Amino acid sequence: MFKERLKGFFAGAVVSALIAGSIGVVWAKQGTAMMEVIYQNVKLYVDGVLITPKDVNGNIVEPFISNGTTYLPVRALSEALGKNVRWDGSTSSVIVGLMPGEVLYFDDVVKPYKIDGDNNYWQADISKGNFITIAGVKYYHGVTNNVRYMMDNTSIGTGYYNLNAKYSQLSGMYGPSDIDRAENDLKISFYGDNRLIKTLDFKKSDMPKDFSVDLTGVLQLRIVITGCGASLVNWQIK
Helix, strand or coil: CHHHHHHHHCCCCCCCEEEECCEEEEEECCEEEEEECECCCCCEEECCEEECCECCCCCECCCEEECCEEECCHHHHHHHCCCCEEEECCCCEEEECCCCCCCCEHHHHCCCCEEECHHHCEECEHHHCECEEECCEEECCEEECCCCCCCCCCCEEEEEEECCCCCCEEEEEEEECCCCCCCCCEEEEEEECCEEEEEEEECCCCCCEEEEEECCCCCEEEEEEECCCEEEEEEEEC
16 A cells, blocks of 8 residues: 555655755756756645644645646655654655665554453564574464463464554465374464464474465454464564
C-alpha cells in the first residue's frame, strides 16, 4: 500500500529547495540548476484527509509545479503516511522508513492488545533476555506456545493486534521450539479482520521454514497457535 502511494507522490520530489519569488534553486547531483516554479495552491490529501505540509520547525511548506511535475516536501508526506524520514549526510540520502538493510521486527512496533491462553501465547522479549530456541538457535523476536508440560496439541494461544492497514507483509520463520513435547502436529493460523489468510501446518520433527503473510488492508490481525512449542521467530513487518 505504501509503495503504491509513493509512486505518484514522490515523482520528482524535491529534498531541498531555496525559493525566491517564482524562481527556485534546487540542489541536483553535485551542482545546482535553475528552474521556474509555479505556485497553484496545490493541496495534499492522504486517505481523504487534507494535510498541511510543514518542515521540521513547523513552518508551512507549499507544494509547487515545475515543467509539468508537482513537487511535494518529502518529510511532510512521509510523516502523513506514518513513515519516519531522515537525512543521511554521509551518503547524501533521504531515508523514508527503514535504512537499507535495516530490519523492523513485528514485536518492536506492534503489541498485542489482547491475549487468550496465558502462557499458551508467549512472546520473546529481548529487553528481558527471554528467547525462543529452535534447532539450537536462540531467537529474541517471536512468539511460541509455551505450555511445557502438555503432551498433546490441544493447547491453543491467541494474540490480537491492531494494524490499522499500515502494513503489507509479515514474514519470518516458523517451526517447533526445542521445548516441544506435543505428540501431534502443530499449527499456526493467521486471520485478518476475522478472515483466514494463511495456515502453517508442521510436525514436531520439522526444521524451521520461512513464511510470509500478506497483510495489505488488514485492520486487525489475529494469530492462533495450536500445540506446545509451535513458534514464529525472527518475524519482520513491512
